[in-house]
Amino acid sequence: MSGGRIRVLPPDLANQIAAGEVVERPASVVKELVENAIDADAHRIAIAVELGGKKRIRVDDDGEGMAAEDVRLAVERHATSKIRHADDLDGIATLGFRGEALPAIASVSHCTLRSRARGAASGSEIRVNGGTVSAVTEVGMPEGTSVGVADLFYNLPARRKFLKSDSAEAAQVSRVVTQMALCYPEIGFTLTSGGRTVLQCPPVGSLRDRLYQLYGERADLIEVRRETGDVQIVGYIAALAEPGAAGGGLGGPFDRAQGGPTRGPQHLFVNRRIVRDRTIAHAIIDAYSVASIKERSPEVHLFITMPYTAVDVNVHPTKAEVRFRDQSYVHEVIRRTLGDALGRGPAPELQLQAPRPADPLPSTLPLPAGYAPTFPSRWAGGVAPTGDSGFAPTTGSAIAPTSEAQFAPTSDRGIAPTIRPMIALGQFRDTFIIAVDEEGIAIIDQHVAHERVLFERIMERLTAGRLESQRLLEPMLVELPPAARQGLAAHTAQLERLGFELEEFGGASVRVAAVPALLRREDCEAAIRALAEDLEGLDRGARVEEALRRIAATMACHAAVKANYPLTAEKMAHILEELRATAYSTICPHGRPVMLRLTRREVEKNFQRI
Numbered sequence: 001m002s003g004g005r006i007r008v009l010p011p012d013l014a015n016q017i018a019a020g021e022v023v024e025r026p027a028s029v030v031k032e033l034v035e036n037a038i039d040a041d042a043h044r045i046a047i048a049v050e051l052g053g054k055k056r057i058r059v060d061d062d063g064e065g066m067a068a069e070d071v072r073l074a075v076e077r078h079a080t081s082k083i084r085h086a087d088d089l090d091g092i093a094t095l096g097f098r099g100e101a102l103p104a105i106a107s108v109s110h111c112t113l114r115s116r117a118r119g120a121a122s123g124s125e126i127r128v129n130g131g132t133v134s135a136v137t138e139v140g141m142p143e144g145t146s147v148g149v150a151d152l153f154y155n156l157p158a159r160r161k162f163l164k165s166d167s168a169e170a171a172q173v174s175r176v177v178t179q180m181a182l183c184y185p186e187i188g189f190t191l192t193s194g195g196r197t198v199l200q201c202p203p204v205g206s207l208r209d210r211l212y213q214l215y216g217e218r219a220d221l222i223e224v225r226r227e228t229g230d231v232q233i234v235g236y237i238a239a240l241a242e243p244g245a246a247g248g249g250l251g252g253p254f255d256r257a258q259g260g261p262t263r264g265p266q267h268l269f270v271n272r273r274i275v276r277d278r279t280i281a282h283a284i285i286d287a288y289s290v291a292s293i294k295e296r297s298p299e300v301h302l303f304i305t306m307p308y309t310a311v312d313v314n315v316h317p318t319k320a321e322v323r324f325r326d327q328s329y330v331h332e333v334i335r336r337t338l339g340d341a342l343g344r345g346p347a348p349e350l351q352l353q354a355p356r357p358a359d360p361l362p363s364t365l366p367l368p369a370g371y372a373p374t375f376p377s378r379w380a381g382g383v384a385p386t387g388d389s390g391f392a393p394t395t396g397s398a399i400a401p402t403s404e405a406q407f408a409p410t411s412d413r414g415i416a417p418t419i420r421p422m423i424a425l426g427q428f429r430d431t432f433i434i435a436v437d438e439e440g441i442a443i444i445d446q447h448v449a450h451e452r453v454l455f456e457r458i459m460e461r462l463t464a465g466r467l468e469s470q471r472l473l474e475p476m477l478v479e480l481p482p483a484a485r486q487g488l489a490a491h492t493a494q495l496e497r498l499g500f501e502l503e504e505f506g507g508a509s510v511r512v513a514a515v516p517a518l519l520r521r522e523d524c525e526a527a528i529r530a531l532a533e534d535l536e537g538l539d540r541g542a543r544v545e546e547a548l549r550r551i552a553a554t555m556a557c558h559a560a561v562k563a564n565y566p567l568t569a570e571k572m573a574h575i576l577e578e579l580r581a582t583a584y585s586t587i588c589p590h591g592r593p594v595m596l597r598l599t600r601r602e603v604e605k606n607f608q609r610i
Contacts, residue, residue: 026053037061052169185210264299287338294591
């Protein structure tokens with residue numbers, strides 16, 4: 001066998017291959033350069049890109065800058081000011097620490113680095129083409145650092161051809177800058193793409209203000225704030241039901257809210273570092289799935305602070321992945337924090353608007369007072385949270401838990417009720433309960449509300465074992481298609497816990513010998529067919545809890561009072577009182593809103609009393 005097949009790669013090729021691990025696309029360059037600017041104590045950062053960053057990227061900051069000798073070292077691999085010893089890796093407090101970003105960028109582009117240290121008379125400029133230094137000169141410039149990157153991957157055509165369109169790459173750059181701006185509200189950010197200003201955020205004092213700068217009025221987000229042990233969590237998450245999603249003209253029909261958005265951006269930060277982490281993502285899904293079986297990838301802006309020694313950021317060259325010292329503890333804290341916040345989320349609010357006349361009003365008649373268009377509240381519930389919700393870890397102050405004085409006493413389920421005691425006035429079309437409390441008028445879907453009550457009651461009883469079952473005097477035969485029968489057969493154990501006794505009876509039939517006691521005989525066949533349909537699409541390897549929730553949700557739906565069903569005053573009062581005790585009173589387990597609210601302020605405003 002002949003030898004000599006293994007060769008040592010030339011340094012420039014090795015550097016280009018290594019650069020591909022750090023620099024995946026133009027957005028990666030922007031992220032690394034912005035992180036360097038933040039580490040340099042910048043107060044304002046300006047980013048400009050052309051052709052999505054493929055042609056040119058420039059990042060300017062007013063940070064502390066670098067001396068001439070540091071400018072030369074900055075483009076050398078593994079040259080960094082962030083760490084000195086191996087022990088420093090156990091508690092990394094800066095965004096950068098590897099000393100790979102600038103050399104990697106310079107090895108796959110035409111790069112110009114200019115920097116002037118604070119208090120220095122002049123700055124220094126170094127030009128690097130494909131990893132080779134071409135010039136080092138003294139320049140006049142403001143204090144801070146400016147990095148220009150041209151023709152990214154010009155010397156790596158294999159990598160360049162896999163870049164997406166200019167607009168797609170520009171969108172990724174915008175996403176990265178938005179994330180960085182969200183995490184550092186005390187820093188001003190400007191993003192220009194193709195000469196057009198895409199994002200401009202002056203420095204502000206709190207996360208709430210920065211969120212408003214980036215996303216505008218957001219009444220559908222609820223605040224998250226908790227400190228548990230050495231883990232602090234703040235942020236905003238999508239409510240289960242969208243406040244303000246329902247509306248209509250005065251005296252006209254109201255649209256139903258659809259249970260909140262199922263998808264939205266998820267911005268996750270650990271110690272002010274952008275991360276992608278399965279533990280956090282799974283905890284978010286878990287928190288929402290407890291309230292609803294509706295599949296969601298909800299909008300989340302979550303900031304987690306913990307000791308630097310409790311998280312390892314030295315996992316991947318892009319520094320986007322982390323590893324927690326106590327993964328299960330972090331998962332449980334996030335899940336409980338989000339679950340509690342979702343349980344306190346508000347019901348959607350109706351907003352009345354004065355009817356617009358069909359013809360313009362004569363100029364001699366003044367417009368009625370209060371006719372100006374109304375705008376939704378910035379924060380869920382209509383009132384901005386008290387106290388400063390800004391994210392400013394530099395102060396080192398502990399984050400105080402959210403005050404619960406505005407909520408009713410804690411229920412026996414461990415979560416504060418989200419609605420005050422209500423007085424039922426009557427029914428509308430034998431389908432909706434009309435009720436009042438001290439804050440306004442509520443319209444409650446009687447079926448959806450009862451479904452929420454029964455769902456939580458079923459899940460509560462399951463923790464103690466199984467539901468009460470009743471045997472049928474005459475077994476029921478239900479014909480189902482093959483896939484539906486297989487769906488039931490695959491979850492026999494879960495169905496037994498809920499009180500069903502089923503077996504295949506030959507042909508297309510399933511024999512039902514027992515059903516849950518809470519189901520009426522006439523509802524049993526419809527419930528079994530719905531269960532088969534739900535479970536048919538559920539993977540056989542799905543978690544037991546997920547299967548139980550699906551079955552419980554379907555059972556609750558079929559056992560709940562129906563629409564077009566008259567209720568006595570006592571029954572309406574009973575449903576409202578039971579609803580108060582639920583952990584998640586704003587949506588049913590399938591994601592539909594339980595109630596719509598018309599606040600006292602909205603009524604008074606439309607009657608011109610305020």
